[in-house]
Structures are given as C-alpha cells and as structure tokens.
Amino acid sequence: MIFMKTYLRLEIISCDRMGMVLDILKKVYVNNISIHSLEVFPNKVYVKVETLEEEGKKLHIIKNLLSINGVLKVQEIELLSYEKNERRLRAIIDAVQDGILAINHNGEVELFNNYCEKIFHIKKENIVGKNIKELLGFGGPIINLLKTGENYDNIEVFTKNAKNSFHYITSGRSVKDDKGKTIAAVASLKDIDEAIEMSNAITSKEEFVFKNIIGNSSSITKTKEICIAVAKSNSTILLRGESGTGKELFASAIHKLSARADKNFIAINCAALPDNLIESELFGYVKGSFTGATKNGKTGLFKAADNGTLFLDEIGELSLPLQAKLLRVLQEGTIRKIGSSVEEKVDVRIIAATNRNLEDMIKNNTFREDLYYRLNVIPIYIPSLRDRIEDISMLVNYFIKILNKQMGRNIKGAEMEFIEELVKFNWPGNIRELKNVVERAMNLCHGSFLKRENLIMDFQKTTNYEIDSKNHEFNFKLKDVVEAAEKKALISAIQNCKSCRNAAKALGVSHTTIINKLNKYGINFH
Numbered sequence: 194m195i196f197m198k199t200y201l202r203l204e205i206i207s208c209d210r211m212g213m214v215l216d217i218l219k220k221v222y223v224n225n226i227s228i229h230s231l232e233v234f235p236n237k238v239y240v241k242v243e244t245l246e247e248e249g250k251k252l253h254i255i256k257n258l259l260s261i262n263g264v265l266k267v268q269e270i271e272l273l274s275y276e277k278n279e280r281r282l283r284a285i286i287d288a289v290q291d292g293i294l295a296i297n298h299n300g301e302v303e304l305f306n307n308y309c310e311k312i313f314h315i316k317k318e319n320i321v322g323k324n325i326k327e328l329l330g331f332g333g334p335i336i337n338l339l340k341t342g343e344n345y346d347n348i349e350v351f352t353k354n355a356k357n358s359f360h361y362i363t364s365g366r367s368v369k370d371d372k373g374k375t376i377a378a379v380a381s382l383k384d385i386d387e388a389i390e391m392s393n394a395i396t397s398k399e400e401f402v403f404k405n406i407i408g409n410s411s412s413i414t415k416t417k418e419i420c421i422a423v424a425k426s427n428s429t430i431l432l433r434g435e436s437g438t439g440k441e442l443f444a445s446a447i448h449k450l451s452a453r454a455d456k457n458f459i460a461i462n463c464a465a466l467p468d469n470l471i472e473s474e475l476f477g478y479v480k481g482s483f484t485g486a487t488k489n490g491k492t493g494l495f496k497a498a499d500n501g502t503l504f505l506d507e508i509g510e511l512s513l514p515l516q517a518k519l520l521r522v523l524q525e526g527t528i529r530k531i532g533s534s535v536e537e538k539v540d541v542r543i544i545a546a547t548n549r550n551l552e553d554m555i556k557n558n559t560f561r562e563d564l565y566y567r568l569n570v571i572p573i574y575i576p577s578l579r580d581r582i583e584d585i586s587m588l589v590n591y592f593i594k595i596l597n598k599q600m601g602r603n604i605k606g607a608e609m610e611f612i613e614e615l616v617k618f619n620w621p622g623n624i625r626e627l628k629n630v631v632e633r634a635m636n637l638c639h640g641s642f643l644k645r646e647n648l649i650m651d652f653q654k655t656t657n658y659e660i661d662s663k664n665h666e667f668n669f670k671l672k673d674v675v676e677a678a679e680k681k682a683l684i685s686a687i688q689n690c691k692s693c694r695n696a697a698k699a700l701g702v703s704h705t706t707i708i709n710k711l712n713k714y715g716i717n718f719h
C-alpha cells in the first residue's frame with residue numbers, strides 16, 4: 194500500500210515589515226514542524242508544511258503565527274500559487290492532442306504527457322525519471338538534439354524497441370542556459386496516422402497527391418487534370434514524355450487517385466534488367482525451375498501488384514520475346530510462373546511509360562504493333578521542361594527547400610539573373626537535370642541567394658572533352674587516342690540515350706563500367 198504524504202497549507206496576511214518572514218520561519222521551527230515550501234509576496238506569505246496529525250497542534254501553530262507582531266490573518270488554503278500554476282500547466286499539457294516530451298541534460302525524462310503514453314504504449318510513471326534511451330534506444334532525434342543543440346521540424350521517425358514499434362512526426366527545441374549551452378530538450382510528437390488524417394482533412398485528395406508535382410503552367414495543370422479524370426478507370430495508360438519529365442511521379446499519382454490506392458504500386462524499369470531477369474521479376478518462378486533460382490521459388494511483380502498498379506517504365510526497351518509474353522498477360526489476364534504450367538488470374542492495372550518513339554519502333558519492327566495498341570488505350574503526354582519554362586522559378590524554389598534540408602543549408606532563394614539564365618537553356622534532361630543544376634549551384638553559393646555565377650550547366654561543358662584531331666593527331670600516344678575516343682563515345686551515348694543504363698546498353702558494357710568511366714574522365718552526368 195502506498196502512503197501519500199499530506200500537507201497543511203497556510204496563507205499568512207501581514208503588514209509589510211522587515212524580518213516578518215524570519216519571524217514566521219522561527220515560529221514554525223520552534224514548533225518542530227518540517228517546511229515543504231514557502232512563497233513570499235508583499236503582505237502575504239504562504240507556507241506548506243507536513244500535515245499535523247492532531248487538530249490541537251494545528252490550532253496551536255495558527256495561534257502562534259497570529260501572535261507575531263504585524264500578522265493580521267492566518268487561514269488554511271488548498272494550494273500554494275506555484276502549485277496551482279503547475280497543475281494548470283500539466284492539465285493543459287495532458288489535454289493537447291500532441292505528444293510533449295521533455296528531457297534534462299542527462300537524458301532523463303522530466304515530462305511525458307498523456308498523448309505520449311498513447312504513442313509509446315507506456316504509462317508516464319514508468320518512464321518519468323528514467324533515461325530516454327530505455328524507450329528509444331540510441332535513435333530518436335531528441336537524443337541528437339541534446340548533443341548538437343540544433344532544433345528540428347517535422348521529422349518522420351520509425352523506431353522499435355523489444356516490445357513495440359513507434360511511427361510519428363516530431364519537432365524538437367533545445368533549452369539553453371545563459372551561455373547558450375544546451376541543458377535540456379523538448380519535443381512535440383504526432384502519431385503518423387493522425388498526422389496523415391489531419392493533412393487529408395485540410396487538403397483535398399488531389400492537392401495532396403500532386404503536392405510533390407510542382408508547376409502551375411497551363412500544360413502541367415492540364416496533364417494533372419487528365420490524370421484525375423482517368424485515374425478512376427481501370428484502363429491501361431501509356432505515359433509519353435522525355436526522360437526526367439516526371440513520368441514515374443505521375444504514374445504514382447494516378448495510382449493514389451485510383452480505387453486501388455490502398456493496394457500495391459509496383460514499379461519496374463524495363464531497361465535496368467537483362468531479359469531473363471525481367472521475366473522472372475515480372476512473372477516469378479517455381480522452385481528449381483532454373484540454375485540460380487532460389488529454392489522456394491519467387492512471386493513475380495504481377496502477382497505482388499494484384500489488385501494494385503504495375504508501372505512498367507521504359508517499356509520501349511523490352512525485347513520482342515518479352516513483348517509477346519506481356520501481350521499474352523494483358524490479353525488473358527493470367528500469368529504463368531517460369532517452370533509452371535498453372536495459369537494464375539491477376540487483376541493489375543498497367544501504367545507503361547516511354548521516352549522512345551514507339552511508332553518509329555513499330556516501323557523498324559522493334560516494337561509489336563498489337564502490344565502498342567493494348568498499351569496505348571489512354572496516352573498521356575508529359576510536357577518537357579522547355580515547354581513550360583514558366584514553372585522553372587517555382588521548381589527552383591522547391592528544390593532549394595528540399596535540398597536545404599538534405600544539405601543542412603539555409604539558402605533563401607535565387608536571384609532573378611539566375612532564373613533568367615535557366616529559362617534560356619533547352620533542358621534535354623528536364624526536371625532531373627534542373628534539380629542537379631540547383632544542387633550544384635547550392636554547393637557553390639556562399640550567400641543567401643543563388644547567383645548567376647553559381648551556375649554550371651551540364652551539356653555546355655561536354656564540348657570541352659571533344660578532341661581536335663587535326664591539331665593533336667600525331668602528338669597522342671595510343672593510350673591517349675583510345676581514351677579520347679572512349680570519352681567521345683561516352684559523351685555521345687549519354688547525350689543520345691539520356692540515362693546511364695541506356696548508354697551502357699548502347700555501348701555494350703555494364704552500368705557499373707559506365708559509371709566508373711564517367712568518374713575516370715570527370716564527365717558530369719546525372
């Protein structure tokens with residue numbers, strides 16, 4: 194059984210005179226009563242003492258206090274004013290629909306409100322006074338905040354301890370002493386599901402889904418409207434557009450706007466894998482179906498995307514035999530794992546994407562016409578950046594904001610001349626290239642705003658690598674000639690193919706070889 198200490202609290206009203214508080218303390222002391230707290234105001238003193246068991250003793254001390262010269266009134270009260278403030282504050286902290294957690298300089302929990310109990314599945318009495326690491330392990334931005342003193346905003350945290358896992362959004366503030374040293378930390382926390390619910394409540398689903406597709410030019414707005422209109426149907430969509438225009442972002446947005454939103458969205462890049470791997474990735478295989486197959490077999494991506502959406506990126510890179518297999522799946526609505534004779538039904542919405550001219554490929558017999566018609570049910574054209582230059586400024590600000598967080602910078606924006614320069618460029622790599630240009634400029638920028646001189650554009654530089662064979666023909670050693678030819682081939686391949694993987698394919702080398710060579714020759718390509 195727990196015995197709670199009880200207290201007697203007295204309000205002593207007196208005239209204002211020197212030594213009054215000392216006289217009160219002496220009276221309490223000579224009566225052998227232990228003082229718990231004392232508050233002093235002009236004409237008023239509050240004392241909190243351990244409860245006096247006998248009523249007679251209580252009356253005795255009150256009488257004693259009244260006998261002090263200048264004491265006008267002594268009465269029993271319920272709470273001292275600091276206690277009232279503290280209880281009011283605790284009631285507010287417990288009532289808010291956010292977690293509030295405070296730790297001292299040793300990492301010991303000092304404050305843990307009711308909402309925190311809900312997030313961490315632990316009662317405050319079991320954690321207050323203990324080290325926060327008992328709850329969070331060594332992870333958790335609040336632990337870092339104590340070390341660095343650097344405040345943070347809206348960080349998503351997913352951690353586990355032996356019993357539970359926790360997923361929340363948190364912001365933290367350091368508490369500093371007069372010298373600026375961090376002596377404590379306070380964090381607010383919001384359960385991730387509630388944060389999403391709140392965000393959905395204030396933003397329409399469309400706004401929420403397109404939040405990370407920046408731009409309000411008429412062409413991108415029209416594209417967004419088309420996506421909203423077609424998202425609800427199950428028809429196959431073919432996204433057309435140059436590399437880096439955001440085809441994958443749009444595919445994911447269409448999925449989120451569809452009735453399949455709570456099922457899987459699975460993306461596969463058809464250019465990234467060799468034929469045999471794509472086949473096993475897409476359709477899966479039964480155990481022991483080929484050398485190197487894992488012993489339990491594999492579920493293919495079609496099956497994993499059942500009732501959801503499968504995004505087939507760079508569909509133009511699919512070989513003719515695989516095109517035939519894909520066509521069969523689209524026609525029959527069934528798949529057959531490699532090594533199996535069993536047909537399995539799947540319900541998958543296909544969104545395909547390409548930056549290739551499929552119509553030309555059909556003429557050259559490198560793309561099947563029947564597959565083209567199956568995929569091209571709803572074609573959507575994603576505009577290239579050069580056709581919506583009015584979005585450049587907005588995109589630059591967006592990338593500065595997200596890169597500031599990633600790079601720990603605090604750049605405020607870009608100067609007008611910087612944007613004017615970007616608007617003149619023709620952006621073969623589209624938004625992906627713009628993001629790289631902004632990142633590079635941020636690395637070179639020492640002020641608060643990006644300036645024209647911070648700009649380095651990719652493809653203007655590439656001409657530097659070309660060799661002038663007339664001047665150097667006879668000065669080169671064989672090694673130099675080979676290297677120069679290699680550089681030239683690399684530059685031409687990346688300019689034409691626009692992705693490292695495609696360039697690797699065109700040159701007949703591996704993706705890793707391309708990356709190594711680009712690094713070796715200092716060719717900047719992203």
Ligand SMILES: Nc1ncnc2c1ncn2[C@@H]1O[C@H](COP(=O)(O)OP(=O)(O)OP(=O)(O)O)[C@@H](O)[C@H]1O
Pocket residue numbers: 405406407408434435436437438439440441442443506547548624625628692
């Ligand atoms: N409108 C946009 N707003 C913000 N970021 C964008 C936008 N469009 C594209 N991006 C960013 O540009 C990069 C390239 O986008 P994405 O991969 O979707 O392009 P893609 O057209 O699928 O390219 P590829 O054809 O080379 O696969 C990504 O980092 C993406 O987040």
